[in-house]
Amino acid sequence: xxxKLLSALLVSAMATSAFVGCGGAAEETTAExxxxxxxxxxxxxxxxxxxxxxxxxxxxxGTVNIExxxxxxxxxxxxxxxxxxxFEAEYPDVDFNITIGAVSEADMKDRVLEDVEAAADxxxxxxxxxxxxxxxxxxxxxxxxxxYDMNETDTAATVEAGQYDGKQYGYPFTASNGYFLYYDxxxxxxxxxxxxxxxxxxxxxxxxxxxxxxxNGWYLYGFFQGAGCTLTENEDQSNxxxxxxxxxxxxAESLQSIASSSAFKSYGNDDLLANLNDGxxxxxxxxxxxxxxxxxxxxxxxxxxxxxxxxxxxxxxQMASYSGxxxxxxxxxxxxTGWSMLxxxxxxxxxxxxxxxxxxxxxxxxxxxxxxxxxVALDALAAQSEFAELQRVGGNYWTPAESLGKNILDGKxxxxxxxxxxxxxxxxxx
Amino acid sequence: xxxxxxxxxxxxxxxxxxxxxxxxxxxxxxAGYFGRKQxxxxxxxxxxxxxxxxxxxxxxxxxxxxLSTLGTVQREEIFDPLTMQKTVNDYDNSLLILLxxxxxxxxxIAFLALYIANIKTVYRLQKMxxxxxxxxxxxxxxxxxxxxRFHITLLTLPSIGVILINIIPxxxxxxxxxxxxxxxxxxxxYLFTWVGFKNFINLFTTSQTITFxxxxxxxxxWTLIWAVLATATTFLGGILLAQxxxxxxxxxxxxxRTLFVITxxxxxxxxxxxxxxxxxxxxxxxxxxxNVGILDFLKNIGLLNAGDAFIPFLSRPGWxxxxxxxxxxxxxxxxxxxxxxxxxxxxxxxxxESAKIDGANKFQIFWKITMPYVMFITGPSLIQSVIAxxxxxxxxxxxxxxxxxxxxxxxNSHATEVDLLITWLFRLTNxxxxxxxxxxIGIITFIxxxxxSLLTFSxxxxxxxxxxxx
Numbered sequence: 001x002x003x004k005l006l007s008a009l010l011v012s013a014m015a016t017s018a019f020v021g022c023g024g025a026a027e028e029t030t031a032e033x034x035x036x037x038x039x040x041x042x043x044x045x046x047x048x049x050x051x052x053x054x055x056x057x058x059x060x061x062g063t064v065n066i067e068x069x070x071x072x073x074x075x076x077x078x079x080x081x082x083x084x085x086x087f088e089a090e091y092p093d094v095d096f097n098i099t100i101g102a103v104s105e106a107d108m109k110d111r112v113l114e115d116v117e118a119a120a121d122x123x124x125x126x127x128x129x130x131x132x133x134x135x136x137x138x139x140x141x142x143x144x145x146x147x148y149d150m151n152e153t154d155t156a157a158t159v160e161a162g163q164y165d166g167k168q169y170g171y172p173f174t175a176s177n178g179y180f181l182y183y184d185x186x187x188x189x190x191x192x193x194x195x196x197x198x199x200x201x202x203x204x205x206x207x208x209x210x211x212x213x214x215x216n217g218w219y220l221y222g223f224f225q226g227a228g229c230t231l232t233e234n235e236d237q238s239n240x241x242x243x244x245x246x247x248x249x250x251x252a253e254s255l256q257s258i259a260s261s262s263a264f265k266s267y268g269n270d271d272l273l274a275n276l277n278d279g280x281x282x283x284x285x286x287x288x289x290x291x292x293x294x295x296x297x298x299x300x301x302x303x304x305x306x307x308x309x310x311x312x313x314x315x316x317x318q319m320a321s322y323s324g325x326x327x328x329x330x331x332x333x334x335x336x337t338g339w340s341m342l343x344x345x346x347x348x349x350x351x352x353x354x355x356x357x358x359x360x361x362x363x364x365x366x367x368x369x370x371x372x373x374x375x376v377a378l379d380a381l382a383a384q385s386e387f388a389e390l391q392r393v394g395g396n397y398w399t400p401a402e403s404l405g406k407n408i409l410d411g412k413x414x415x416x417x418x419x420x421x422x423x424x425x426x427x428x429x430x
Numbered sequence: 431x432x433x434x435x436x437x438x439x440x441x442x443x444x445x446x447x448x449x450x451x452x453x454x455x456x457x458x459x460x461a462g463y464f465g466r467k468q469x470x471x472x473x474x475x476x477x478x479x480x481x482x483x484x485x486x487x488x489x490x491x492x493x494x495x496x497l498s499t500l501g502t503v504q505r506e507e508i509f510d511p512l513t514m515q516k517t518v519n520d521y522d523n524s525l526l527i528l529l530x531x532x533x534x535x536x537x538x539i540a541f542l543a544l545y546i547a548n549i550k551t552v553y554r555l556q557k558m559x560x561x562x563x564x565x566x567x568x569x570x571x572x573x574x575x576x577x578x579r580f581h582i583t584l585l586t587l588p589s590i591g592v593i594l595i596n597i598i599p600x601x602x603x604x605x606x607x608x609x610x611x612x613x614x615x616x617x618x619x620y621l622f623t624w625v626g627f628k629n630f631i632n633l634f635t636t637s638q639t640i641t642f643x644x645x646x647x648x649x650x651x652w653t654l655i656w657a658v659l660a661t662a663t664t665f666l667g668g669i670l671l672a673q674x675x676x677x678x679x680x681x682x683x684x685x686x687r688t689l690f691v692i693t694x695x696x697x698x699x700x701x702x703x704x705x706x707x708x709x710x711x712x713x714x715x716x717x718x719x720x721n722v723g724i725l726d727f728l729k730n731i732g733l734l735n736a737g738d739a740f741i742p743f744l745s746r747p748g749w750x751x752x753x754x755x756x757x758x759x760x761x762x763x764x765x766x767x768x769x770x771x772x773x774x775x776x777x778x779x780x781x782x783e784s785a786k787i788d789g790a791n792k793f794q795i796f797w798k799i800t801m802p803y804v805m806f807i808t809g810p811s812l813i814q815s816v817i818a819x820x821x822x823x824x825x826x827x828x829x830x831x832x833x834x835x836x837x838x839x840x841x842n843s844h845a846t847e848v849d850l851l852i853t854w855l856f857r858l859t860n861x862x863x864x865x866x867x868x869x870x871i872g873i874i875t876f877i878x879x880x881x882x883s884l885l886t887f888s889x890x891x892x893x894x895x896x897x898x899x900x
Binding site: 048051052053055056059110113116117132135136137138140141143144146215237260262265267268270271274275332333337338341342395396399400402403404405406407410411412417420421423424427429 | 505507509511512513514515516613614616618619620640641707710711712737739832834835836837838839840841842844860861862863
């Protein structure tokens, strides 16, 4: 009931503010009363969240145990430890015992779902795992916020990406998990990296390598989406996909001819890093997780830009991409939901995001922190963001897409292969 | 059938012919012992009865009553933003219902058996008393577990172990195969329920969207081929190697043996991961082959297409299959060599001597005396290693975790050409949370292994062959 009261207050506050906006100068008296109501409502809301924290502190007995899982890299572990200590200092009356576990973000879903009840109370995960985590009931809904309001402080796209079925599940953490093109500007010009055709031609001439991991649904999507095909998810988690249309076939053939260049490679991350260090790779589609590797390998020539275009039916099409975000989530089975939520808020506020940016180079989702962050990679990501889409795709997409990518690399594109791939991608979910 | 009839007939005669103490035992299981003044046994038996009945009604009954639906109340939570506390309803956990339900049924069956045996025992005690025989005291009972009933003492722990480690998980898995436990029905938050034979039907269905039938046949065939080839190659290789090292003219026998045994010393995990990197599409073996010209040679003889930029050691069907078996030979031979060395040293030399005197050459001795002897000794362990290879997760998974199939029908059911049943099962559970299909595949694997071992064991050890070499 109290939850309803709070939401009723929120709704009334929003309604009056909307009324204020519409009212204008003609009805000054109403507008004035309106704004006073709004102020009082805001005051109530602030007071209520302060009350809530006070209530929580009063209701807390003994030690509060919170387990936090985040990336295993040293940078992450250090910065998260610092921020957790700062969080403990914020509430001196409470005795905390915050432990930090090292779990690679790519494995987060698997590790959490092994045993939801035993998993960490608070964990960092990439947006593509949101759906699976929500479906398994592993995420606590962000029903209310106490120390900041993400709708005001964070970019709308990130907040939206943390939602599922209209409910907020993730606390926005970083907004730089998408992909773009790294290149070595000492050998490649801006014209060279504008299109895949020019890029592969130049690389062949140089005897070097360029590429994109085509045998991976995450990247493959960019080509088909860019060509004008669609891939969307239905409510029952099955997919809609028209990649076997005429456009899809043209896109696949175009990609096949690009990939047939001897300079074009589809490396997985390990192979990419090995060949990058050997100095063979001069341009590659990747993301902020490889910032250090690329900037070291290219030195003064280190540059990044939006993804190249490619030709479909004689027309230049801009390659699209998935935008990627990271969230902090609270386990639905957390031992202490209240404190876990407060910690999650603390780990996603402007200050923490700045600290994380400074430590790892990952772009903040907080608008304030974002304004101060600038790097080659983040600028490239921003340039690509216009063509980037939120990743919402059912689980049956990945294996058929990976196989389709492999077929394209092997030069086996045909209408039949595309038909089978689409049949697999769109297969019904029981 | 007759035995079952006798079993229950004895039970009923015990009741009808038993005296008051036996009849009382129907209610209080210790009563029959109290009547014969065996108080400690009586107390222990009554305590056991109380304990088991309490656990059945207090612990298992709530779960077993929901076994038919696997739970109906889904978890719901209400978060109070003012106190920041969460209230959760009393929800059902399908997984626990299934697990405790199965254990509960086992406990009940065991209790019934104990109950019937108890009545028969107290009736026997009654008869012994009537005939004036000596009734053992509790002390004598304890002592008998060290002497004439020692086998019972010895077998208790292993039987409990088998029930806990083997029987309960297998029953549990069989149960899951008949439910819809997948990524959309994951406990504790969500419920799953019975779906009958639907998953089994799916496994044998092939359509454009459901390709489990297509994938299953191919995976099964490769699993069997792999198991037989992997066992045969390492076994033969191991024996030949041991034979070479054992040969009279071989010097530094100890050194050779140590060299091969070192391979065992390095964890297989590390070796296999390294090999999978080395033989990767852009690994050092490929770089070497390209530089030396092997790549071009293979293209010239038509084994590779003109457009291939690398040798697909572990990334194309056929190639990957051969590589896997070759790598396995290298990893597996040292083990078989150790086994074979022990056996070869124990071959009765009189047989070989007499064969030599009769003028047999070395090959004849090897094929007619050594091999049959080795086959006889290692037969059971060979079957065991075929089964172990059917479930040889390590070699396959670590070598091919990067493998991507180009066969759409395989991809649509998340299988690849190099998957064994066990790695397919792993992929389904670990990456797709599809526990229902994984359980079905698990059952099929179990059936294959069980059938194989029953068939071969009964052929090899059955009859009077045991005496042949004595």
